[in-house]
Amino acid sequence: MSAKLAINGAKPTVPGGLQKRWPPITQDDIDAVVAVLKRGILWGPMEEEVIGLQDDFAKYIGAKHALVVNSGTAALHAAVVAAGVGPGDEVITPAYSFWATAQAIIAHNGIPVFTDIDVDSMNMDPAKIEEKITEKTKALMPVHVHGLCADMDTINALAKKHDLKVIEDAAQAVGGKYKGRNAGVLGDVAGFSLNGSKNLPAGEGGIVTTNDDEMIDRARQMAMFGEKVVPKGEIRLYDAQIMGFNYRNNEMADAFCRSVLKRYDHLQDLRRKNCDYLNTELAKIKGVRPPEEPEGDVHTWHLYKVRLYPEQLGITDIHVKRFRWAVHKALIEEGVDMFEWHNMPVPAQSIFMQKNAYGKGEPWTGAHASQQARDMIYDPFDYPVTVDMFDRSFCINPVYPPNDLKLMEYIVEAFHKVFDNLDEILEFSKTITFPTMPGENRKI
Numbered sequence: 001m002s003a004k005l006a007i008n009g010a011k012p013t014v015p016g017g018l019q020k021r022w023p024p025i026t027q028d029d030i031d032a033v034v035a036v037l038k039r040g041i042l043w044g045p046m047e048e049e050v051i052g053l054q055d056d057f058a059k060y061i062g063a064k065h066a067l068v069v070n071s072g073t074a075a076l077h078a079a080v081v082a083a084g085v086g087p088g089d090e091v092i093t094p095a096y097s098f099w100a101t102a103q104a105i106i107a108h109n110g111i112p113v114f115t116d117i118d119v120d121s122m123n124m125d126p127a128k129i130e131e132k133i134t135e136k137t138k139a140l141m142p143v144h145v146h147g148l149c150a151d152m153d154t155i156n157a158l159a160k161k162h163d164l165k166v167i168e169d170a171a172q173a174v175g176g177k178y179k180g181r182n183a184g185v186l187g188d189v190a191g192f193s194l195n196g197s198k199n200l201p202a203g204e205g206g207i208v209t210t211n212d213d214e215m216i217d218r219a220r221q222m223a224m225f226g227e228k229v230v231p232k233g234e235i236r237l238y239d240a241q242i243m244g245f246n247y248r249n250n251e252m253a254d255a256f257c258r259s260v261l262k263r264y265d266h267l268q269d270l271r272r273k274n275c276d277y278l279n280t281e282l283a284k285i286k287g288v289r290p291p292e293e294p295e296g297d298v299h300t301w302h303l304y305k306v307r308l309y310p311e312q313l314g315i316t317d318i319h320v321k322r323f324r325w326a327v328h329k330a331l332i333e334e335g336v337d338m339f340e341w342h343n344m345p346v347p348a349q350s351i352f353m354q355k356n357a358y359g360k361g362e363p364w365t366g367a368h369a370s371q372q373a374r375d376m377i378y379d380p381f382d383y384p385v386t387v388d389m390f391d392r393s394f395c396i397n398p399v400y401p402p403n404d405l406k407l408m409e410y411i412v413e414a415f416h417k418v419f420d421n422l423d424e425i426l427e428f429s430k431t432i433t434f435p436t437m438p439g440e441n442r443k444i
């Protein structure tokens with residue numbers, strides 16, 4: 001019998017050349033950047049584009065303040081400092097994120113304490129937070145992962161009960177909503193990313209948002225070498241008061257981002273159309289679980305993560321991770337652009353396993369670190385829901401516009417082809433190699 005799948009030499013399902021790049025760039029975007037170059041003012045904390053982007057973005061999400069910085073990581077670092085986190089303070093954050101979330105805590109000598117995720121939303125599981133709170137806990141730092149907001153009512157209630165600040169990692173969540181309220185104003189302070197891969201791209205960039213006057217002042221100081229920022233026209237004091245950095249962005253990136261923001265809702269509508277189609281069609285395939293959007297929330301669909309359940313197909317004699325990788329590789333051969341978006345819990349990364357960020361074991365050995373921080377062991381298998389999610393999941397990349405339903409239809413066709421030919425997948429699964437996590441000693 002002839003092979004049906006591209007892994008065995010059949011023709012790939014998705015035609016080459018159909019997939020477009022992100023972001024789509026219009027003449028208006030180009031004109032906006034050229035206008036900056038013609039004006040000749042390329043940077044400055046009070047210049048036209050940075051102030052314009054701050055105002056436009058604050059208005060877009062309904063925040064009192066927005067501060068533009070040069071990355072999402074910088075935004076989160078400034079937000080952590082704005083929330084008052086300092087040496088030895090503990091911040092509770094999910095084991096599933098980009099490591100920049102935890103990095104922002106360590107960057108001010110804080111100690112990240114991780115929780116496992118909720119199986120449905122893949123966000124921080126609020127039921128697992130309270131057991132991690134100690135007298136050193138200063139803040140909770142949920143991540144709106146993939147663009148779906150964390151369970152903020154429960155998180156805020158816990159914060160209120162224990163007198164903690166809430167810092168939103170909203171890097172992936174521009175336009176996301178929780179029970180009708182916008183990401184970025186759901187806690188005390190938030191950090192967004194404007195990296196070129198993000199739904200609202202500037203190339204590189206980030207934004208801090210808050211409704212708190214003192215917090216925004218501290219964030220501004222962080223972005224300006226630790227100096228107090230004086231109003232435009234006043235003489236700069238050159239007097240650093242706290243540890244700060246040059247976190248300013250440049251006018252070209254800000255002008256580009258402002259231009260994209262003008263049509264952001266339209267771009268999101270197109271992205272949503274693709275994801276709605278995939279949600280409906282992939283749910284029809286036994287063993288495939290598309291991501292979910294709870295009623296009343298708005299997902300930004302920054303990342304589209306699918307999970308596989310071979311158990312539902314009666315496949316129990318190979319490890320789920322081996323099955324997933326076989327399907328993953330087979331779909332890539334069919335022409336579907338896919339990636340993992342991380343492959344282990346953040347606490348499995350070497351910096352945590354070795355508990356050494358700056359050398360000499362800092363910040364876990366610093367004068368302000370508690371005995372608990374000194375004794376803390378980051379064990380990736382303390383986060384079984386996160387590990388299981390990694391085992392069985394991958395992201396479909398091109399859900400962004402200008403890709404449209406034509407490409408989505410081919411992607412669904414590729415899934416059908418693979419799941420209709422599981423005999424080929426099972427044979428293929430015996431031959432493949434794939435990365436495993438440090439310390440992974442299970443038989444895979």
Ligand SMILES: Cc1ncc(COP(=O)(O)O)c(C=O)c1O
Binds near residue numbers: 098172194195205
């Ligand atoms: C959840 C999360 N947090 C933080 C960041 C950091 O943002 P940036 O890459 O702009 O520094 C990212 C970016 O990928 C992210 O996805």
